[in-house]
Amino acid sequence: MKRLAGIVAVVAGIAALAIVGIAPPAALVLSAVCAVGGFYALAGLAEIESRPAVVLTPALFAVLVLFLWEVLTRGFAIPMILLPSPGIIGAAFWQMLPELLQDVRQTVLYAAIPGFLIGTSLGLLAGALVDRSPFLQQGLLPLSNFASVIPIVGVAPIMIMWFGFGGESKAAVVILITFFPAFVNMVAGLGQASRIERDLMTSYAATYWQTMRKLRLPAALPFLFAALKINASLSLIGAIVAEFFGTPVHGIGFRISAEIGHLALDHVWAAILIAALVGSISYALLAAAERSVTFWHPSQLSGRTRPRP
Numbered sequence: 001m002k003r004l005a006g007i008v009a010v011v012a013g014i015a016a017l018a019i020v021g022i023a024p025p026a027a028l029v030l031s032a033v034c035a036v037g038g039f040y041a042l043a044g045l046a047e048i049e050s051r052p053a054v055v056l057t058p059a060l061f062a063v064l065v066l067f068l069w070e071v072l073t074r075g076f077a078i079p080m081i082l083l084p085s086p087g088i089i090g091a092a093f094w095q096m097l098p099e100l101l102q103d104v105r106q107t108v109l110y111a112a113i114p115g116f117l118i119g120t121s122l123g124l125l126a127g128a129l130v131d132r133s134p135f136l137q138q139g140l141l142p143l144s145n146f147a148s149v150i151p152i153v154g155v156a157p158i159m160i161m162w163f164g165f166g167g168e169s170k171a172a173v174v175i176l177i178t179f180f181p182a183f184v185n186m187v188a189g190l191g192q193a194s195r196i197e198r199d200l201m202t203s204y205a206a207t208y209w210q211t212m213r214k215l216r217l218p219a220a221l222p223f224l225f226a227a228l229k230i231n232a233s234l235s236l237i238g239a240i241v242a243e244f245f246g247t248p249v250h251g252i253g254f255r256i257s258a259e260i261g262h263l264a265l266d267h268v269w270a271a272i273l274i275a276a277l278v279g280s281i282s283y284a285l286l287a288a289a290e291r292s293v294t295f296w297h298p299s300q301l302s303g304r305t306r307p308r309p
Contacts, residue, residue: 084266092266093273099255100274106250108278110167111239115174120231123179124224127186132208137187144180152177156242170242177238178231185227189220225290232282240275 066086072078073085080088093100130136156173163169193216201211243253252275259267 081263081265084269088266089269089273093270096267096270099250100252100271102250103252103255103271104274104278106167106254107170107239107243107252108236111170111242111251112174112235114167115171115239116178116231116235118171119175119178119235120182120228122175123182123227124186126179127183127190128212130187131190131212140183141187144184147176147180150176152238152241153244156245159242160246165246169246170239173242174235174238177234181230181234182227185223185230186220189223190216192216192219192223221294222290225286225294229283229286229290232286233279236275236279236282 070085070087073083078085084092126140130140152173155176156169159169159172159176163172190212197215198211201215206214240251240253240256243251244257252271255271256268259265259271
């Protein structure tokens with residue numbers, strides 16, 4: 001009954017939204033009722049330990065947030081220059097879709113992916129190479145902490161001066177910001193194998209590289225996938241920010257910068273939406289690969305839901 005009441009509240013709110021010209025007090029009351037009812041229903045749904053519930057809960061939560069956003073922006077007549085409604089953003093997204101796909105192609109294929117592959121590979125390789133050198137570990141780990149706080153907006157203009165306005169400068173920014181997360185996670189992952197486990201491999205007369213391949217690298221896989229997921233997001237963000245400082249006529253960063261200059265906030269939000277979709281898809285693909293590769297790891301086993309008897 002509790003979940004049914006929440007669902008009824010959400011349905012009633014959706015029906016009320018169809019009424020044109022909602023007064024601000026009515027919008028406030030409507031949003032409050034729908035928020036309470038919707039969150040109450042989702043709280044009950046989240047308690048169900050089943051695969052459909054795990055999938056539906058975040059999806060319905062997103063629908064509820066978008067609905068409240070629509071109600072508040074329409075009900076209070078918020079100017080589009082401040083915050084467009086989801087409906088307006090969706091219409092702009094559909095209208096600009098061909099241009100946005102060209103922007104994604106420019107940003108992802110010529111900056112984010114090359115920078116991600118090179119920066120992550122170099123970071124993982126460096127982490128593996130310094131494993132046998134405590135001196136290099138002690139020197140590079142503090143440097144990685146220092147590099148992690150370097151602002152992208154300060155580095156991007158320098159890379160453009162060095163490599164020009166093409167994709168090379170954007171890829172260079174991505175390489176710089178993805179190297180150290182991969183390096184730190186590689187070093188931390190290789191240290192996950194306990195001393196007892198390594199001594200056991202030594203007692204079997206295993207060489208350093210045999211121990212690395214059969215024990216330490218498998219134990220480091222969760223850290224490696226964490227680095228991949230972090231860098232997937234950082235590479236897209238770095239490429240977009242780098243495009244603010246000079247780029248060809250296509251690119252997500254170029255689109256955001258150009259539309260901001262025209263005060264077309266619906267187009268800006270459409271570009272933000274396509275960037276969020278690309279980032280979410282890349283993260284989901286890496287998470288799925290992690291589940292399939294590290295299915296044996298306790299972190300994956302403990303995260304599985306079991307239906308109630």
